[in-house]
Amino acid sequence: MKKRLSISDIANNLGVSVTTVSFILNGKAKEKRISDALTKRVQDYVKKVDYKPNQLAKSLRTGKSKSIGLLVEDISNPFFANIADHIEKMAYDNGYHIIYCSMNNDEQRAKELIQLFRDRQIDGFVIAPTEGLSEVINSLIKQAVPVVLFDRPLADVETHTVLSENMNGAYVGTMYLLEQKKAKRIGFVTTTSTQSQMKGRLEGYMKAIDKVGMDLLVKKINPSLTDDDIAQQLQSFIADNKLDAVLFATNYLAVDGLKAIKKYQIAINNLVSFDENTAFALVEPPVSAISQNIKEIASEVVRILLSQINGKSTQIEQVVIPCDLIER
C-alpha cells in the first residue's frame, strides 16, 4: 500500500508548521487568525495531493471515533434491516458511521461484541436488547457510555429508549378485527420468549377482548421448534379453537401462520400482524399490519444518541412512537 501523506509531510512541503495545517484543516483558521492567503494555500495543496487525515490517529488523540455500534438480533428480519438502513443514513448525515452486528440469539457473543466495540472506542450504542444483556448494558451506562435501546426496554436497565406503542397498536388491531371484520373468535399468537414488546402487544389484545367480554385465545410459539412443528401447532390452535381471526405479535410469526394456512389449507380470512412484511400484501387473504413507524423510530434513536454523545441532555428520554394500522 503506497505510503500515505501525513500532516507533517504537508507541513514540510509547504514550509509551515503542522499546527497551522491542523488548525486550518479543522476549520480553526479564523479563530486562530491565520492569514487568508496561507489558509487558501494550504487548502489548495491539500486538495491537490488529495490528503486525508488518518482518522485512527485523530480518534486516538481526541478520544472520539465518530462511530456508533448497532446491535440487533437478526439483520435479516425486515424490521431490523429497515431500521438499520435508516439509522445508518441519519448517522452518516451527522458525520457518524455505523458498525453493526447481529447477535443471533447468542448471549455470550453479544457480550463479547459489546466489549469489542468498547475497545474500538465506539462513541455510542444502539441496541435492540435481548434479555441476558442487562448486566453488560448497565456496566456501559455506569461508565457513562451513551446507550439508546429500541424496540424493547429491559426491565432492570434505566436508560434512553425508543419504543413503539405496542399496547395501543395491538388494541387498535384487535378492535379492527372486532368492529370492521366482525370477528367472533380472535386468537393471539406470540412467542414463548418474554421480551417486553411482546408483553405490551398481548396486553393490547387482552384489553380489547376483555372490553367486549370475549374469550382470550393465546398461543405461545417456541421459536426454536422446526418449521413443521410450528405449522402443526398453529393449525391446531386455529382449528381447535374455531378461530375466525388471528393477531400475530410479529411479522415472522405471521409468516409462520401463512405457511401453516397454506400447508393445511386452512380457511381463515381475518389476519393482522405486528410489523410489515412484503408477503402481507401479496397473499390471499392479505394480512393487515400494525406498522411501526420505522423512520421515526430511527430518527429518534439517532437524535437521542447524538445528544448524549455531545453531552447535551442529561435526563433520560423514553420516547414512544405510535403505530399505523394498514388495512388490507
Next chain:
Amino acid sequence: MKKRLSISDIANNLGVSVTTVSFILNGKAKEKRISDALTKRVQDYVKKVDYKPNQLAKSLRTGKSKSIGLLVEDISNPFFANIADHIEKMAYDNGYHIIYCSMNNDEQRAKELIQLFRDRQIDGFVIAPTEGLSEVINSLIKQAVPVVLFDRPLADVETHTVLSENMNGAYVGTMYLLEQKKAKRIGFVTTTSTQSQMKGRLEGYMKAIDKVGMDLLVKKINPSLTDDDIAQQLQSFIADNKLDAVLFATNYLAVDGLKAIKKYQIAINNLVSFDENTAFALVEPPVSAISQNIKEIASEVVRILLSQINGKSTQIEQVVIPCDLIER
C-alpha cells in the same frame, strides 16, 4: 467515562516494563522467553482488573484495523441482508468485524464512503458494486487495498470476484418452465439498469428459448418508476404477449410482478424468480426460485479477502457459485 487502564498502568502496578506486558499479551511470552511465573502473574492481573488494550492505538501502531468494509446497494433487500449476516459471522470468527453501508444508488455517496473507510484504515473491502464505481475501486486496487467484488463484476475492474452462475441458473429456470411446466410463451422481466449479473440472466433465458426456437419476450423495468406504473407495465407485458410463464431477473421484480398479478387479477401459473423471498412460498400460485447459494458466496468472499489481507495469494481469484432451483 471512567478512565481506562493503559498498558503502562498495568506495568507500573506490577513493577515490570510495558514491553514485558505487551509481549505476554500478544502471546510472545514463550518466544521472548519470559518466565512462566511472570507470565502467569501478568495474565492473572490483567484478568483481575479486566484490562482491554485500546484497539485504536494498536491499529495506529500496526497499521491493521481488523475491520472490513461491506458496501451493498440496499441492506433491506433480503438477498443482501442474508449475505451481510453470513459475512459478518464468518469475519467475526476470524477476528474481524464489519463496517457496513448501504449505497442506495447514490454514486457520490458511495465514493465518499469508500474514501471514508480508507481513512479509517479498513483492512479490506467487500463490495457489490454499482456501475459508476469502477474508477474509485480501481484506485483502491492500485493502492494495493484488498477488494473482493460479489454479485456482479465490473467490466473495467480486474480483481477478485465471487459470482453466482447467473447464465446457467437462468437457463435451468427457463428449461424448467419449458419442460416441466410445458410453457409456450415465457416472458423475461429484468431492469433497465445494465448490471452485469442481469445480463448473464438474460443470456441464460435467451439460450434456453433459442434452443427450442420460441419467441424472446423481454420486458425491462425502470426501477425509478412508481409502483403503480410498474404494475401497469407488467400487466400489459403479460396480457399483450399472452404469456403463460414469467421468469423474473431478481426477487424484487418478482414481488412487483406479484403485486401486478394481484392488482389486475391476472391468471398466470408459472412463475420463476432469481433469488428467494419469503413471499414466494406463500402466494398462490407459488413462485419457484433460482436460489443463490448465499452461505457459500459469503464464505468464499471472506476466504478470498482474508487471504488477500494476509498477503497469501497473489493471483486473481474469480469464483463462480452454482445456483439451486427450488421448485414450487
Next chain:
DNA sequence: CTGAAAGCGCTAACAC
C-alpha cells in the same frame, strides 16, 4: 529474560 525509548499521525496547550 527485561527495559528504555522511538514512533504510528494527530491535536492543542504554550511559547514566541
Next chain:
DNA sequence: GTGTTAGCGCTTTCAG
C-alpha cells in the same frame, strides 16, 4: 499569527 512539543496507547528494535 505561527511554531514547538507533549502526549493519546500501543508495538518493537535494540541494549543490556
